[in-house]
Amino acid sequence: MSVREKNVRILVLGVGGAGCNAVDRIAMDGLRPADAAENQSGGSVPHLVAINTDSQALSTSLCGEKFQLGIKTTFGLGAGGDPSVGRKAAMEDRDRIAEMVKGTDLVFIAAGLGGGTGTGASPFIAQMAKQAGALTLAFVTLPFEFEGDRRRDQADAGLDELKRVSDAVVCVPNDRLFALAGDKATVLDAFRAADDLLADGVRGIWRMLTKPGLINLDFNDLRRALEGRHDETVFGIGEGQGDDKAAAAAFAALNSPLLDGGAIIAEAETILVSLVGGPDLGLGEVQRAVSAIRKKATQNPHIFMGAAIDENFTGKLSMLVIASRGASAIADDAVTSPLPSERELAASPVVERSPSEPVVALPAPAPPVAAGSPPRPVERFLERVAGKAATGKRERAKQQTLGLEVNIKGRFDKLEPTVYEGEDLDLPTFLRRGIKIA
Amino acid sequence: MSRSRIVVGMEIGTSKICTVVGEQRDDGALAIIGIGECPARGVRKAEVVDLETAVQCVHQSVAAAEDSAGVEIRSLYAGVSGSHIRSFNNRGIVPVQGEGGEISDSDVESAVRNARAINVPPENAVLHSLCQHYYVDGQDGVLNPLGMLGARLSADVHVIHGGRNRTQNLIKCIRSVPPLEVNEVVFNGFAAALAVLSDEQRQQGALVIDMGGGTTDFVVYVGGAIKHSGVIAVGGDHISNDVSLGLKIPCSRAERLKVEHGTVALDDSMKGKAISLTGEISIGSNVIFKDHLCQVMQLRAEETLQLVKRELDKSGFGELLGAGVFLVGGCAHVRGIKDLAADVFGLPVQIGSSQTVMGLTAALDRPEYAAPIGITRFGAIQMGPPKKRESAGNVIGRAIYGLISKMRMF
Ligand SMILES: Nc1nc2c(ncn2[C@@H]2O[C@H](COP(=O)(O)OP(=O)(O)OP(=O)(O)O)[C@@H](O)[C@H]2O)c(=O)[nH]1
Ligand SMILES: Nc1ncnc2c1ncn2[C@@H]1O[C@H](COP(=O)(O)OP(=O)(O)O)[C@@H](O)[C@H]1O
Ligand SMILES: [Mg+2]
Ligand SMILES: [Mg+2]
Numbered sequence: 001m002s003v004r005e006k007n008v009r010i011l012v013l014g015v016g017g018a019g020c021n022a023v024d025r026i027a028m029d030g031l032r033p034a035d036a037a038e039n040q041s042g043g044s045v046p047h048l049v050a051i052n053t054d055s056q057a058l059s060t061s062l063c064g065e066k067f068q069l070g071i072k073t074t075f076g077l078g079a080g081g082d083p084s085v086g087r088k089a090a091m092e093d094r095d096r097i098a099e100m101v102k103g104t105d106l107v108f109i110a111a112g113l114g115g116g117t118g119t120g121a122s123p124f125i126a127q128m129a130k131q132a133g134a135l136t137l138a139f140v141t142l143p144f145e146f147e148g149d150r151r152r153d154q155a156d157a158g159l160d161e162l163k164r165v166s167d168a169v170v171c172v173p174n175d176r177l178f179a180l181a182g183d184k185a186t187v188l189d190a191f192r193a194a195d196d197l198l199a200d201g202v203r204g205i206w207r208m209l210t211k212p213g214l215i216n217l218d219f220n221d222l223r224r225a226l227e228g229r230h231d232e233t234v235f236g237i238g239e240g241q242g243d244d245k246a247a248a249a250a251f252a253a254l255n256s257p258l259l260d261g262g263a264i265i266a267e268a269e270t271i272l273v274s275l276v277g278g279p280d281l282g283l284g285e286v287q288r289a290v291s292a293i294r295k296k297a298t299q300n301p302h303i304f305m306g307a308a309i310d311e312n313f314t315g316k317l318s319m320l321v322i323a324s325r326g327a328s329a330i331a332d333d334a335v336t337s338p339l340p341s342e343r344e345l346a347a348s349p350v351v352e353r354s355p356s357e358p359v360v361a362l363p364a365p366a367p368p369v370a371a372g373s374p375p376r377p378v379e380r381f382l383e384r385v386a387g388k389a390a391t392g393k394r395e396r397a398k399q400q401t402l403g404l405e406v407n408i409k410g411r412f413d414k415l416e417p418t419v420y421e422g423e424d425l426d427l428p429t430f431l432r433r434g435i436k437i438a
Numbered sequence: 439m440s441r442s443r444i445v446v447g448m449e450i451g452t453s454k455i456c457t458v459v460g461e462q463r464d465d466g467a468l469a470i471i472g473i474g475e476c477p478a479r480g481v482r483k484a485e486v487v488d489l490e491t492a493v494q495c496v497h498q499s500v501a502a503a504e505d506s507a508g509v510e511i512r513s514l515y516a517g518v519s520g521s522h523i524r525s526f527n528n529r530g531i532v533p534v535q536g537e538g539g540e541i542s543d544s545d546v547e548s549a550v551r552n553a554r555a556i557n558v559p560p561e562n563a564v565l566h567s568l569c570q571h572y573y574v575d576g577q578d579g580v581l582n583p584l585g586m587l588g589a590r591l592s593a594d595v596h597v598i599h600g601g602r603n604r605t606q607n608l609i610k611c612i613r614s615v616p617p618l619e620v621n622e623v624v625f626n627g628f629a630a631a632l633a634v635l636s637d638e639q640r641q642q643g644a645l646v647i648d649m650g651g652g653t654t655d656f657v658v659y660v661g662g663a664i665k666h667s668g669v670i671a672v673g674g675d676h677i678s679n680d681v682s683l684g685l686k687i688p689c690s691r692a693e694r695l696k697v698e699h700g701t702v703a704l705d706d707s708m709k710g711k712a713i714s715l716t717g718e719i720s721i722g723s724n725v726i727f728k729d730h731l732c733q734v735m736q737l738r739a740e741e742t743l744q745l746v747k748r749e750l751d752k753s754g755f756g757e758l759l760g761a762g763v764f765l766v767g768g769c770a771h772v773r774g775i776k777d778l779a780a781d782v783f784g785l786p787v788q789i790g791s792s793q794t795v796m797g798l799t800a801a802l803d804r805p806e807y808a809a810p811i812g813i814t815r816f817g818a819i820q821m822g823p824p825k826k827r828e829s830a831g832n833v834i835g836r837a838i839y840g841l842i843s844k845m846r847m848f
Contacts, residue, residue, distance in 0.1 A: 411675065411689055415487070418483065418521060418672055420670065425672050426676070426679075428679065428684060428734070429734075429737040430734055430738075431683070435733070437685070437734055
């Protein structure tokens with residue numbers, strides 16, 4: 001069997017500026033350079049669509065398929081940061097959206113929450129995808145603290161709505177990415193990290209569904225693992241090489257900030273573990289990798305697991321872990337931390353922090369080193385530890401960006417900031433709007 | 439020409455410290471006879487952050503103005519701006535105390551005082567209380583209630599106030615150059631409007647936007663009276679800073695690129711077009727593309743105008759601006775900004791020129807001089823001639839005098 005699950009139709013939708021950038025990222029890198037050959041063979045190659053109300057932004061998208069949303073509502077000018085306009089734009093194109101999602105099995109929706117289009121249109125599109133019978137997964141970012149109260153409130157409202165209408169929502173606060181990207185990071189670096197993250201997630205799942213497997217994990221497993229997981233879904237990817245690549249991959253995945261050294265796994269009700277190794281992958285290794293994850297679980301979760309073979313992974317092992325908590329777990333907060341890209345997972349020393357110590361900024365990620373080396377700093381998932389109080393959360397976000405604003409305010413550094421409705425206007429407009437220059 | 443006829447206004451701007459010398463004729467008309475200018479240092483977002491450095495610039499600016507006009511400057515009117523400036527509208531109501539129910543000067547004064555009494559935080563001082571109109575026993579639209587009969591007098595007042603310490607810093611900076619004294623302080627935005635709007639335009643309704651280096655000051659006139667005013671501490675420096683960060687080039691280069699090549703009117707022809715500064719050879723990765731430069735500029739300029747639009751919408755007077763929008767300040771030079779503003783406001787837009795005064799015509803047409811010229815005009819109005827005062831002048835004078843005398847005490 002060369003390509004499994006031939007009939008699984010996957011749709012990856014980027015909605016709004018940020019979403020389109022993320023999907024562009026996938027279009028640009030391919031699902032992985034080596035996958036290109038297979039891409040041509042048809043099968044479950046995801047279909048990428050860039051959806052935006054902003055025709056100018058859309059015209060620069062690299063996606064093969066572009067979907068101009070709500071031309072009558074926005075005249076191609078974007079939603080101007082107003083989610084009600086984004087929603088109206090989506091409603092205007094209800095029929096075309098229905099046509100697009102018809103007959104698909106799995107729909108990924110990527111969006112940056114906080115603006116007009118992504119925030120307003122994504123829930124509507126997710127709902128239509130769901131109605132069409134697709135397993136619907138949303139990958140979204142939450143705005144930076146400095147983007148202001150208005151954007152944050154809009155994003156929160158959009159997130160709530162998305163959670164109601166899609167199967168699972170993976171949610172990444174941008175401030176978090178910023179901290180992860182290191183001291184010298186610019187906002188664009190953080191956006192890139194978000195784009196990478198979304199791309200990694202899509203790739204990981206795509207690989208799981210399409211590669212020939214030692215142990216098959218099919219679409220129905222994925223569906224069972226994720227369906228109706230409105231509340232909190234996180235995922236992490238780790239890679240290991242060398243003799244003990246199973247342990248290294250598991251260690252890296254578990255210590256990814258998203259999985260919080262296993263803390264989330266402990267509370268998870270469903271865990272999906274998907275391994276991709278080379279033809280040299282043995283069952284013993286698979287077992288070791290999975291039991292490393294299983295050991296962290298305390299809620300007797302339902303574990304789905306699979307192992308696929310890909311020649312490009314000879315001598316390596318990549319592990320994707322998706323953990324979900326059901327609706328009962330925590331009702332009001334699906335904010336999860338992001339996970340680093342595979343490259344970042346590879347390296348840097350362990351820094352132990354006490355659980356309550358706020359994270360200000362992390363050291364810049366060290367260059368990747370060989371397998372088996374200690375994982376990157378263990379980040380504490382503070383929301384979890386410190387409780388869900390909104391104030392605590394905001395404070396934390398502020399602290400995280402503190403050290404970094406210095407680099408992005410140029411000549412207004414150290415001056416009293418110009419704040420308008422919670423938004424720091426000294427930061428370049430293009431950064432706050434998430435528009436890439438050059 | 440007697441010395442008392444000379445009126446001087448100074449704007450300590452973020453980009454330049456500008457001193458304007460005016461000569462007031464017997465009929466009250468004002469002619470600009472000299473201008474001195476010095477690039478500002480030690481000023482950020484229209485506020486003095488480095489006193490010593492700023493004092494040197496004040497000195498140079500005044501010296502240049504003295505040379506230019508051939509006069510010696512001893513006292514002047516000073517413009518103030520910055521994020522601390524706030525405004526509100528309020529109504530003051532008082533029972534008429536005047537003899538036989540005849541409204542007296544002091545009735546008017548206490549109505550106005552009553553109107554501005556509340557809402558000003560202790561750290562702020564009132565800069566202007568500008569009467570919009572009066573009501574006598576509920577009768578609407580009274581322009582001058584003096585001498586009218588009534589039991590109750592109400593005054594609608596637009597109050598502009600600002601941080602005490604911050605305003606004081608400005609005064610201190612000027613007074614550090616002997617023998618300079620500050621007669622009064624005026625809000626820059628108000629001053630700019632005094633320079634560019636005719637009486638008729640104020641009646642028709644107009645929005646004046648002074649976009650300078652570090653702030654964007656605005657005032658809204660409807661039916662001849664100020665209805666809204668404010669400061670958004672964003673200006674041309676922000677455009678340059680965005681360019682510097684967006685294109686990863688030093689600030690000075692960003693500033694020059696903005697002025698030499700920048701426009702906020704984007705079109706397809708600029709795509710991929712490499713640009714360079716005169717006298718500069720660009721090599722390799724050093725290449726700057728025009729579309730990148732202009733996109734960064736356009737985003738900031740549009741956002742800033744949108745913020746003013748939002749303020750206008752909040753005031754609820756957006757529909758009443760028959761004369762449209764007047765853009766002044768250095769940023770009025772930004773290519774394409776007039777059309778951009780017209781798009782944003784959906785109103786006719788013009789670059790304001792100082793049409794209310796005479797004199798150095800080259801200066802009158804330059805939008806960056808509107809505020810300092812307006813400050814000078816404000817001074818002229820304050821000084822007389824007594825027979826022909828602006829209706830608001832009286833009140834303004836007193837309100838500001840109050841501030842100054844308080845400040846002098848320190
Ligand atoms: N990951 C990522 N996030 C971005 C990017 N650009 C912006 N964002 C974030 O996404 C949020 C929404 O911005 P956009 O996607 O530009 O907004 P939009 O959905 O296109 O909405 P309108 O422009 O109002 O029509 C912002 O508040 C940022 O937090 C990007 O390139 N990558
Ligand atoms: N030709 C021009 N093109 C673009 N920007 C300009 C031009 N001339 C002046 N500016 C900008 O206008 C601003 C200064 O405006 P000005 O009103 O003189 O400032 P201030 O009153 O704050 O000292 C600066 O940011 C400057 O870059
Ligand atoms: Mg957009
Ligand atoms: Mg100015």
